Amino acid sequence: MITKLLERGGDLVARADVCVIGTGAGGAVAAAELAAGGRSVVVLEQGHHWTKQDFTQREDEMLPRLFEEAGMRQTADGAxxxxxxxxxxxxxxxNLCYAFRTPAPILRVWREEHALPELTEAALEPSFRRVEQNLKVKQIREAEVNGLNRLIRAGAQSLGYSGFVTRHNREGCIGAGYCILGCSYDAKQSMLVTYVPKADAAGARIYANARAERIEVDGSGRKRVLGRVVGHAGEPYGSVEVEAQVVVLAAGxxxxxxxxxxxxLANLSGRVGRGLHLHPSVMLAGYVDEPIHAYRGIPQSYYIDEFIDLERDPHRGYVLMPIAGFPVLTASQLPGFGREHFRTMRDFSKMVGLLALLHDRSEGCVRPGDSPSKPRIDYALTEEDRRQLSESLVHIAEVLFAGGASRVVAPYWTDPIELHPGDDLSVLAARGVxxxxxxxxxxxxxxxxxxxGDRRHAVVDAFGECHDVPGLYVADMSVFPTSLGAPPQITTAALADRTAQRILARWPRPNAARKPAFS
Ligand SMILES: Cc1cc2nc3c(=O)[nH]c(=O)nc-3n(C[C@H](O)[C@H](O)[C@H](O)COP(=O)(O)OP(=O)(O)OC[C@H]3O[C@@H](n4cnc5c(N)ncnc54)[C@H](O)[C@@H]3O)c2cc1C
Ligand code: SF4
Incomplete structure (x- = not known):
C-alpha cells in the first residue's frame, strides 16, 4: 500500500523486518526484492507520491514537485x-533514461584498488539482467532519434569522433520530450511505474511524505528510524518512528x-560524506538557421565517447551528450539581461545544446547543514579536471558547428563568448571553466x-553493509568507490538488487513461523 501521510494526517509508528529509506534507483529495487523475498518492509520516502496525472509538463509546477530544493540545490559556494x-x-x-551497465574497466578499478574482488562482471550479471528486464531496457530505434541528436551525430561523424545511439528504459514512448518534468504517459520506465508497484504488490508498506532524520541502534542491534511527516517544501507535520531489524539507507x-x-553512525573510517564526485557538466548553446525544436522527441539518444577511454585510463575523460532545455531552465542557464537575453531566448526553437560530463577526480564533501532538507555540499575542481572541462568546450563547439550550427554561445555569466563558423575556438580553452x-x-x-574491502578507508563492504554497523546497509549512488564515468542508474539499481539478495540470505526472518505483527 502506498500511503500519502500528508493527506492521511497523524503520526506514523510501524515495525518491520526491514526499513528502506528512499524510493529512487536504489531504494525501490531493494524494497521490491526484499518484499518479494518474504520480508515485511516499511519504506519511507520524504517526497510526495505524484503520478502521471500530476505531470503537467509545466516547469513552474514540476520543478518544485520533483526536485530537491525546487531544482535550486547548490554547492555551498553556489558554483x-x-x-x-x-x-x-x-x-x-x-531522468533521461540512458541505460548503461558499469564499464568493465571501472569494475576492475573497484576490484583492484578498493579491495572488492567480489565485484566481477559474472557476479553482477544476474542483478543486471533482472534490473534491465524489469526496466524494459532496450536499444533506441533509429526512428526515435530526434533532430537534435541527429545533428549532433552528423557533427561527430564528420569529425571522425566516436559515438553511438544508446540503450534506454522507455516503453511506448510517444516522443513528447518532457522526460525531465516527469512522463505524463507512463512511457518512461522509472521506479515509479516499475519497482515501486512491484514492492507494493509484494506487500511493502510505502509511506510518502515521511522523512527519516535519525537512525538509532540499540545494544541488541535492533534499529529505530526516527523522522517527520513533511510537506512539499519539507515543512514538518507529524512524527515518524519505525522499528526494524535491518535498515537500508537509499536516500541518495x-x-x-x-x-x-x-x-x-558508521563513521569509524571517517569517510562518511567525503569523496563526493559530481560528474560536473558544462554546456554550450548552438543556433541553427531553421527551427529544429530540439525539445521534441527523446531528448538524449546519441552519446559521444571520443574523449574517454577507460581501458587506457580509467580515472579521467569526459563524454558529450545532447541537451534540450525547457524555456525557464534554459533561460536560467543563459547569460544576459533585458534585450540581450530576449534576443538569445527568441531563437529558442532554433537552439541546440551539447554538454560535456566529466569523469571527475575532484572530491567534495557533504555535511549536515542548517536543516535536514538542506545538507551542506562543498566541492572544488582540481586543476586537471578544470583543464579537461576547458578542453571539452572546444570539442563541443567543433561538433555543434560541424553539425550545422551557425552560431555558438559560451554562456559565461559575464561577457559570454559568441562564435561563428571559422572562428578560432581556442578562445574557449583560454577562457576555460x-x-x-x-x-x-x-x-x-x-x-x-x-x-x-578495507574498513579503515571505506564505509560499506562489497554488499553495501556498513563495516561498523551490522544490519545497516547503504543502497544508492553513494556506495560507488570512484566516479563511475557513465550514466549511473543501472549500476545503482544492480548494486541495490545485489544488496537485497544478500540481506535475504544473511538475515533470515525473525520468528519466521509467525506472521509479522504490524502496527
Ligand atoms: C536530470 C537528471 C537526468 C538523469 N539522467 C540519467 C540518465 O539518463 N541515465 C542514468 O543512468 N542516470 C541518470 N540520472 C541519474 C539517476 O537518476 C540517478 O543515478 C539515480 O536515480 C540515483 O539513485 P539513488 O537511489 O542514489 O537516488 P535517487 O534516485 O535520487 O533517490 C533518492 C530518494 O531518497 C529520498 N530521500 C532523500 N532523503 C530522504 C530522507 N531523509 N528520508 C526519506 N527519503 C529521502 C529522495 O526524495 C529520493 O526520492 C539523471 C539524474 C538527473 C537528476
Ligand atoms: S519522451 Fe517518451 S519517456 Fe520522455 S516524457 Fe515523452 S513520452 Fe515520456
Missing amino acids: VTVLQGRNVGGSTVH AVASPDLLLRSR REGEIAIASTHPQSTCRMG
Whole structure:
C-alpha cells in the first residue's frame, strides 16, 4: 500500500523486518526484492507520491514537485547546481533514461584498488539482467532519434569522433520530450511505474511524505528510524518512528551521508560524506538557421565517447551528450539581461545544446547543514579536471558547428563568448571553466559512503553493509568507490538488487513461523 501521510494526517509508528529509506534507483529495487523475498518492509520516502496525472509538463509546477530544493540545490559556494529527485521514484522520475551497465574497466578499478574482488562482471550479471528486464531496457530505434541528436551525430561523424545511439528504459514512448518534468504517459520506465508497484504488490508498506532524520541502534542491534511527516517544501507535520531489524539507507548521495552523520553512525573510517564526485557538466548553446525544436522527441539518444577511454585510463575523460532545455531552465542557464537575453531566448526553437560530463577526480564533501532538507555540499575542481572541462568546450563547439550550427554561445555569466563558423575556438580553452563564471551542473552526485574491502578507508563492504554497523546497509549512488564515468542508474539499481539478495540470505526472518505483527 502506498500511503500519502500528508493527506492521511497523524503520526506514523510501524515495525518491520526491514526499513528502506528512499524510493529512487536504489531504494525501490531493494524494497521490491526484499518484499518479494518474504520480508515485511516499511519504506519511507520524504517526497510526495505524484503520478502521471500530476505531470503537467509545466516547469513552474514540476520543478518544485520533483526536485530537491525546487531544482535550486547548490554547492555551498553556489558554483554547481545539483539536481536530485524528491518524490516517490526519486531521480528516476525525471531522468533521461540512458541505460548503461558499469564499464568493465571501472569494475576492475573497484576490484583492484578498493579491495572488492567480489565485484566481477559474472557476479553482477544476474542483478543486471533482472534490473534491465524489469526496466524494459532496450536499444533506441533509429526512428526515435530526434533532430537534435541527429545533428549532433552528423557533427561527430564528420569529425571522425566516436559515438553511438544508446540503450534506454522507455516503453511506448510517444516522443513528447518532457522526460525531465516527469512522463505524463507512463512511457518512461522509472521506479515509479516499475519497482515501486512491484514492492507494493509484494506487500511493502510505502509511506510518502515521511522523512527519516535519525537512525538509532540499540545494544541488541535492533534499529529505530526516527523522522517527520513533511510537506512539499519539507515543512514538518507529524512524527515518524519505525522499528526494524535491518535498515537500508537509499536516500541518495547527499541525504544518505547527511543522515549517517546526524545519527553519528558508521563513521569509524571517517569517510562518511567525503569523496563526493559530481560528474560536473558544462554546456554550450548552438543556433541553427531553421527551427529544429530540439525539445521534441527523446531528448538524449546519441552519446559521444571520443574523449574517454577507460581501458587506457580509467580515472579521467569526459563524454558529450545532447541537451534540450525547457524555456525557464534554459533561460536560467543563459547569460544576459533585458534585450540581450530576449534576443538569445527568441531563437529558442532554433537552439541546440551539447554538454560535456566529466569523469571527475575532484572530491567534495557533504555535511549536515542548517536543516535536514538542506545538507551542506562543498566541492572544488582540481586543476586537471578544470583543464579537461576547458578542453571539452572546444570539442563541443567543433561538433555543434560541424553539425550545422551557425552560431555558438559560451554562456559565461559575464561577457559570454559568441562564435561563428571559422572562428578560432581556442578562445574557449583560454577562457576555460572556473567556478562562478559559467553554469556547472551535476545530475550524478555519488561516492559519499564508499564501498571498499578495507574498513579503515571505506564505509560499506562489497554488499553495501556498513563495516561498523551490522544490519545497516547503504543502497544508492553513494556506495560507488570512484566516479563511475557513465550514466549511473543501472549500476545503482544492480548494486541495490545485489544488496537485497544478500540481506535475504544473511538475515533470515525473525520468528519466521509467525506472521509479522504490524502496527
Ligand atoms: C536530470 C537528471 C537526468 C538523469 N539522467 C540519467 C540518465 O539518463 N541515465 C542514468 O543512468 N542516470 C541518470 N540520472 C541519474 C539517476 O537518476 C540517478 O543515478 C539515480 O536515480 C540515483 O539513485 P539513488 O537511489 O542514489 O537516488 P535517487 O534516485 O535520487 O533517490 C533518492 C530518494 O531518497 C529520498 N530521500 C532523500 N532523503 C530522504 C530522507 N531523509 N528520508 C526519506 N527519503 C529521502 C529522495 O526524495 C529520493 O526520492 C539523471 C539524474 C538527473 C537528476
Ligand atoms: S519522451 Fe517518451 S519517456 Fe520522455 S516524457 Fe515523452 S513520452 Fe515520456
